[in-house]
Amino acid sequence: MPDWKIAIIKVVFIWCWTLIVAVIMTWVERRGAAMIQDRLGPNRAGPFGLLQPLADGIKLFTKEDIVPARAQKYLFTLGPVMFALPAFSAYAVMPFGDKITLGGKEIILQISDVSIGILYVVALGSIAVYGMIIGGWSSNNKFSILGGLRSTAQLISYEVPWGLAILAAVMLYGTFSMREVSLAQQGTFLGFLPNWGIFKQPLGFILFIVAAYCEANRVPFDLPEAESEIVAGYHTAYGSMRLGLYLFGEYINLYTLSAIIVTLYFGSWHLPYVDMSTFLGPISYGIATFLVFFLKVAFFLWLFVWVRWTVPRFRYDQVMGLGWKTLIPIGLFNLFITALFIQLSI
Amino acid sequence: MTAESQCRIYPEAINEPEPSGDYVHINIGPSHPAMHGTLRIITTTDGESVINAEPEIGYLHRGVEKLGENLNYTQFIPLTDRLNYCSAAANNVAYEMTVEKLMGLEVPEKAQLIRIILMELARIADHQVCVGILGVDLGAFTPFLYLFIQREEIYEIFEKTNGTRLTNTFGRIGGVDTDLPEDFGPMWNKLRDGIRKANDETDRLLTHNRIFMDRAIGVTPFSAEDALNWGFTGPCLRACGVKRDLRRDEPYYMYDSFQFKIPTGENGDVFDRYMVRMIEMEESVKIIDQAYEMYRQMPEDAPLMARVPKIIKPPAGEVYHAIESPNGELGFFIKSDGTSNPYRIKIRPPCYMIYQAFPELVQGEMIADLIACLSSLNIIAGELDR
Amino acid sequence: MAPLNHYIILATIIFSLGVIGFVTRRNALILFMSVELMLNSINLMLVAFSRFKADMAGQVMAIFIYAVAAAEVAVGLAILIAISRHIKEIDVTKFNLLKW
Amino acid sequence: MDLIFWFFAFMAVSAGLLTITAKDPLPCALSLMSVFIAFSGLYLHLHAPLMAIFQVTIYAGAILVLVLFVMMLLTTPGERLKSIQKNVPFRIMGAQLGLCLTALLGFGMKGISDLVVQARLPDGFGHPSSFGTLFFKDYLLHFEVASVLLLVALVGSIYLGKKSL
Amino acid sequence: MKIQGYGGNGWFITKMEQLINWGRSRSPWPLPYGTACCGIELMATMASGYDIARFGAERPSFSPRQADVLLEAGTITKKMTPVLKRIYDQMAEPKWVIAMGACACTGGVFRTYSTHQGIDSIIPVDIYIPGCPPRPEALLDGLVKLIHKIEKEHPLRKQAQALLQES
């Protein structure tokens, strides 16, 4: 099989998988919320309400597509697309398993292993904010504008601690490549801990996960769409499938962020203390690594849901204060400690 | 009529005010998640901070007072349910007490105890809604649902007592028409544990939550002098540090024989209002315990109604009576001209006075605080607009 | 691979577009964007030179230009906000407080 | 024919034209973003992936977002800015200036391009590690000066942004 | 323009309609417009005990553009009527209205100068739920009735007829 065919198979597979996970996430979110709140949750569409996302999709697709009279038409269309597109593209550099050997050919379970993988994800994350800004601006609605403003300020501010956390991790691993980062987390640390990023970068992990919640606009940082304050924030004027793209993009974002967390801090596809490649065949090894990776991601996806239905929301200035006054100093401190650690161990 | 000649009829009603100068006007409500359907606040903002917030009320003005002049005294009781619909029983009792005061009726003790028990249950239910909504407006949806589970149990007791869940047209002038249900004891025991558990969960989810504390402590504080000047009553006044509770200061029924504390706050901020409500729920539980103990010692066949004429015709005159409703001083002013219909009924809703201080409360705060402040004040549109 | 000349012409065109925008527009924000266009064309040239000379120094210079651009935007926008607080306008022809 | 180059070049020029002609500042900013993205594509083509990423992260992700933020702060959606100069001669003058400048610069650059020799790329060209080596060895002083510049800009903008100047 | 199906009375369109109706009836996102006492019962219905989410009506959309069902719960006064009308007009097709409570249906006990006597004189109402306020069971019943009503609609046929009339 030529390389390009393998590449296309990988792209199609990951594309479909991401879509499926995002669809299932909407179900998990609603059933999970119901579970936390002593309710049942949607259970009329299909078994256990599993087809609920499908019903939502059909409904959104067949709903009347309204562009508000005073909205800027083209930008109004561009907004949700700009929001969903970067979320999809970030998957190009995400590993989802180790490499397998098939017919004498080594196949990396990753679409492309570029030398600047992590930076690529960061860059796409910084593009995604445009979807919210454009959506908020073009709907010509004051609540939308407020939502757009909030998202701008919030995302710019939290990119700094996010970047600092990533920087410390990159210093530790000495590479930007997602695959090399994953490979570096094999084995044990200090003899008894798994050699995962979280044990070497606990502070960085906390920074990263806080910033990730902010990047994903999830509670407690869901200010751009704070329901009780600014109705639905930047997507107040959106209905039908445009809204669908926003909601869908959010879940894909969650998946992406969870995958980065797992790659950087939770040992990617490695199981602690066990080297799966020693006793598994090539194909079963590939599947096993994929499953391990996905299970870890699933935990973080569930964490997103869990937190969403537990804590209240921050205020705008508190978010800013937390970002600039707490997280950035911690990030710098973490960077310093990491540098010291690396310097001493060499 | 052609489309062009049709005039615009509601520029004043919903069109957003145009921006002027530096500031942006944001029209919050009446259809807004935090405005409970019927409130409207026209805010002038500079970025996120509120320069001015002017409440516009009357979106639920149903003309209850005018309607009351055309109904007779008994017929008005169901309308009082629909004032503060979160705690209908307290409204019923307040109205009935006013008419009884006008007629000089003495309500039998057992009826008094039943009224106290149901009124305190209504207080708990009201505070549960208020605390829950505060959580929802701050972004925490779950405590609201936990509290509502217990509210359903309270509904159950109401339902067993007089057949309705929410708007329990409860009591008659001169007493109550139905006794407590026979299995009130076990139901109450279960409910008491449930309320304590729900409050515990809320405590853990909100009171000790760092984010909630940041959002609530020091937000929209109000001094005691200002609060008295603006006519604050109830939990909002107590949160400002004034220890005033009509149950203790102008005791009615047997409230002076019960042991209960009156919680007060210090700064009158959102957190104090929240905490006062949380503690009051506990105190209400204690009051119900004591009242039920007294109720059990009453003879089975003790009278529930005083001697009341078939057609209620109070003597001519004016009377005002107020009780401590969950929201504060709920008073009814009745002017009677000696006929079977009241000549004029004026309701003194507690949140009416509180809400008019709203611009002063939120000036200079942020939009998010405005929402938190509004839900902590517990504005019920039904009694606000009447 | 396109020859170096193509890159240079492209960069020149973009630079000129930036100049035209800077000269003809009145909205201060668009002026900023025009400046960004110019800076970017320089960057493109630097990277192209670095590629064709096989010397990384060009890219390093481009990074320094990023720093300059970031500083310029931060200070410039702050000045713009400060001015527009006074005269409520972001039209550069209205910035005439220093005229006598 | 180098399709990639022509594609991105066309995109950059057309978006650049839109940037300086669009009426509203928001379409302006968005077309400027497409210029940035086109440039980042060109950088990738020029074996400078790190530059491409920086282009997107810094220019599109930070600088332009800042501009948009200020735009939202200063203009309300209701009001449209009169941005194109009404004065036609002024615009013609601007266009002439631009054309002359293009020609002048083009000729100047033609001379420079002859000096640059196309060489074989060394190992690790454009790789982050070679970048870092260069940065922290040869250009350390420049780097520090740039960071001081950024710090000054930070302090200055905070000071300027204060309400009471 | 003529629309033909595979055998039967427009087989293809019928199946498509069934699918669309299935989707629409399984996710009727409500716009909870609770103005008075019925609003509290609406909350009770959304809470754990009754759980309106089972029918997919979980995501309350306070923006009219995103909602399918206008759950009008409570009294509508004459001051409020323009607001209600505008909200209805802002909702995207297909849209349904549930009038919850006596006040929304007929004005209820409040036959006074300021109360609007029934919202059906302003906006079309699909389901009336009597009661003052109706019990949550009644609201759930109304919702189920609405779902059955949605399932019997002919969304494509309506469009086709409109197209035929145009051409």
Added chain:
Amino acid sequence: MNLERRVRICLESNALSVEETAGDITVTVPAGRLVDSLMALKEHPDLKFDFLSDVIGIDNLDLFRKKKGKGKAAEEEPPEKKVKAPPPPRFEIVYLLLSLESSERLRVKIQVPENDMTVDSVTSIWRAASWPEREIYDLFGINFLGHPDLKRLLMWDGFKGHPLRKDYPLEGKGETRRLVYEQEKIR
């Protein structure tokens, strides 16, 4: 000393009449002396009525009608006296006062004739009077002099009439609102 005497001492000649119904005391003061009297009641060391519970408007139109119609006393009055007597003031405004120290309540009443419907606002003493006065302006049509923001409160701006007056029907009279949009001009 009981409340009635203390109030009489405090208000002196301003107290036109003091009534008691069901244990509550109502004191009537002349409309022109309202602010002074309320100030005196608030400041007086024996009374300290420092809390305003509510302000209530009453329309007595029906009361006179009934007296005229069926009251025997009205019929027996000599006709010439009936003509000469000025019409009794149609409106009453009642201020509910409360003393926080002693928890005593007092009602202060003023009478407002139909031909001169202007009353001094008490918002300078208690801010709490702000909305109740607006409401009385809205529902009865009584003007308050010195109120900072006197406009309709419960009814909408274009509403005609004052619903709580007794000659206003319970339902009817020009309050229907037309619900059509203006043909909006977009750009």
